[in-house]
Amino acid sequence: MPFSVSGGILCSQAASVVPGSNVETKAKSSALAPFFPQCVNWLLDNQLCDGSWGLPNRDPFLVKDALLSTLTCVVALKQWDVGEEQMNNGLFFIESNIAAATNEKQLSPIGFDIIFPAMIEYAKNLDLNIPLGATNLEALVHKGELELKRGYGSNSEGRRTYLAYVSEGLGKSQNWEMVMKYQRENGSLFNSPATTAAAFTHHKNSGCLEYLCSLLEKFGNAVPTVYPLDIYARLFMIDSLERLGIGRHFREEIRSVLDETYRYWLQGKEEVFLDTATCAMAFRMLRVNGYDVSSDPFTRFSQEDHFSSTLGGYLNDTGAILELYRASEIIIHPDESILEKQNFLTRHFLRQELSNGSIHTDQLNNILAKSSLNIGNKDFLKLAVEDFNICQSIHREELSQLARWVTENRLDKLKFARQKLAYCYFSAVATLSPSELSDARISWAKNGVLTTVVDDFFDVGGSEEELVNLIQLVEKWDVNVSADCCSEKVEIIFSALHSTICEIGDKASTWQGRSVISDVIDIWLNLLKSMLKEAEWLRDKSVPTMDEYMTNGYISFALGPIVLPALYFVGPKLSEEVVRAPEIHHLFELMSTCGRLLNDIQSFKRESDEGKLNAVSLCIIHGDGINIEEEVIKEMKNFIASKRRELLKLVLQEKGSVVPRACKDLFWNMIRVLHTFYRKDDGFTSDEMINAANAIIEEPIVLNVL
Structure with missing residues (x-):
């Protein structure tokens, strides 16, 4: 089983010390024979057809x-004077691809500019003719010198x-004395067979040898680039499955991995805490899944110079910084200043990197995309695509049913009302995508359409008499529609409300075993009265006060009938006591408050032009020293962030909670949808989101496009 080595060293190669490093070119056993001769045979048997060693079907950007x-x-084969044919094939591959060694567009393994020239020099000492050409050789040596001089004179721990x-x-x-300070409990240096083998060659440390031998016992004649990588790899896989939307198919396996990670966390294992990205990912995933983990380990990360003193910091590892940022967002306790500081530092770093051009937004998106596309298992990708397309076919049929429902209820005849069925259903799919949640999606989407119609009715479409009449009809409920409705518009809206609420009530009674x-x-009624x-x-x-506006406004934002x-x-099953519990109301209030303010920030200019007041304009009017639009919006965004964290705390809280997690997740998922809608503008009112909505619902994914 060949493994590609990110550091550029083929982990499965033969070595006088260990398969998996280049150090067999530097050290011999006392008998001048390979330390692990079986690995020489592995080399002879596992050359690829193009003359190279490494991963088959490699990415075009991994030629280095x-x-x-x-x-x-x-060089290893030359050292032991075997495999002349394989050596010649390998040299031909190097000669054919040497231009990639200085190609800046190629992905460069860590230390390539130092290790590759060193290997060339060693090959020359073995009288091995490497067909590079003087120009290429000079360029490689120059790059190596520059890499060694980078940070020269610096006393940084990162260097x-x-x-x-x-x-x-x-x-x-x-x-080598300095190097051995980085030895881990398992005997390795950085969990790297290559670095550990190099250290043993020069330092003859018994811990290094025990680590290397343990790898051979576990993996045979080919060892991975980094080991152990179990915790990071498994967490990365879970994150990938969740982002691909198929995590629900692996609940038992995911719980097993998280349980093991939690045990390691409590035991303070190096595998969790030494690596920045692993620690941050473990913290985030454990906390989000309800495990009680402290933010104390982040104390060292919150020191401004800590990350720069790590390998990732020295290499400007944006992926690790992004993991720290994502972890620092999971603040659920009032005394977690450590995470708040970490959030500030990582956010500042990422913004600075974006502003100075060191990274771009698409690069950050690509880093996140890795966890959903580059998971190294085509079976998972195939499953994700099949699952998406199956769900999408169900979603398309549901959307067709909803379109017929709109027509049958004559909602399309109300010219004052925005036609936002696609948006409403898109938010339902984004929140409730599994195929078995059809009833929830239909309820969500129908109520979304109706709240939009009612909002426009109270805003521009209805007279005062009609508004009052509609509320009275809902209060009475069992009425003579033809006699009690004061207009056709009221009749259409009330009839649609009545039939839809009855339909939802009937379906819900089946799920709940009681009338709701x-x-x-x-x-x-609460929504109508607030409107x-x-x-x-x-x-x-x-001109209401801000308290009056928000007390009414979180209800009038109209998420109640939807969520x-x-x-x-x-x-x-939700008992009457649970439904009436303060916890559900608090979840609803936090979600709706965030939504109301997100909406008001983006719609402020439009509504001001229309002579309407909202939270931004009221803050300016009633502002106590804060009366500039930019300052108000900044303060409002900070307030939204605090409420979002408060909501997350409630969602993750288990002790004392009476609301099931599956229900609480709806409030959190809706917040994510709202941030998507209002990321740039009032996405619900504008048409910018329609392409994304149509793509999710209408365009199947073809695997060979990935």
Whole structure:
């Protein structure tokens, strides 16, 4: 089983000390024979058809990795004077691809510019003719010198760590006493077979040898680039499965991995805490999944100079910084200043890198995309694509049913109302994508359409008489529609409300085993009355206080009829006591408050032009020393962030919670949808999001496009 080596050393190569490093070119056993002769045979048997060693079907941007792996293997065979045919094939591959060694577009393994020239020099000492050409050789040597001079004179721990990590390229010039300070409990240096083998060659440390022998016992004649990498690899896989949308198919396996990671966390294992990205990912995934983990380990990360003193910091590892940032977002306790500081530092770093052009937004997106596309298993990708397309076919059929429902209820005849079915259903799919949650999606989407119609009715479409009439009809409920409705518009809206609420009530009673229709009616009445109050403020040109506005505004934002009835359809049975519990109301209030403010920030200019007040304009009017639009919006965004964290705390809280996690997740997922809608502008009112909505619902994924 060949493994490609990110450091450029083919982990499965033969070595006088260990398969998996280039150090067999530097050391011999006392009998001048390979320390692990079986690995020489592995080399002879595992050359690829193009003459290289490494991963088959490699990415076109990984030629540097193949060059270094191949040169190492050729030198190894030359050292032991075997495999002349394989050596010649390897040299031909190097000659054919040497231009990639200085190509800046190629992905460069860590330490390549130091290790590759060092290997060339060693090959020359073995009288091995490497067909490079004088120009290429000069360019490679120059790059190596520049890399060694980078940070020269600096006393930074990050530079020392880096030089220790690339020890196989420094040989006798290395300070091996300094290198051994990085030895881990398992005997390795950085969990790297290559670096560990180089250290043993020069330092003869027994711990290094025990680590190397343990790898051979576990993996046979080919060892991985980094070991152990179990925790990081498994967490990365879980993150990938979740981002691919198929995590629900692996619940038992995911729980098993998280349980093991939690045990390691409690035991303070190096595998979790020594690597920045692993520690941050473990913290985030454990906490999000309900495990009780402290943020104390982040104390060292919150020191401004800590990350720069690590290997990742010296190499400007944006991926590790991004993991720290994502972890620092999971603040659920009031005394977690450590995470707040980490959030500030990482956010500042990422913004600075974006502003100075060191990284670009698409690069950050690509880093995140790696965890959903580059998971190294085509079976998972195939499953994700098949799952998506199956769900999408169900979603398309549901959307067609909803379109017919709109027509049958004559909602399309209301010319004042925005037609936002696609948006409403898109938010339902984004929040409730599994195929088995059809009832929840239908309820969500229908109520989304109706809240949009009612909002426009109270805003521009209805007279005062019609607004009051609609509320009275809902309060009475069992009415004579033809006699009690004061207009055709009221008749259409009330009839649609009545039939939809009854339908949702009937379906919910099947899920819940009790009648919930009165609860759904109450939800709608609260919304209608809040919208009437806003209409009265506008009519009377009243200027409410901020407290008055927000107390009413989080309800009038109209998420109640969308989210709350959907709780009945996600699985758990909810008693009347749970539904009426303060916890659900608090979840709803936090979610809706964030949504209201996100909306008001993006719609401020438009609504100001229309003579309407919202949270931004009211803050400016009532501002206590803060009356500039930019300052108000900045303060409002900070307030949204605090409420978002408060909501997350409630969602993750288990002790004392009466609301099932599946229900609480709806509130959190809706917040994520809202941030998507209002990321740039009022995405619900504008048409910019329609392409994304249509693509998710209408365009199947073809695997060979990935």
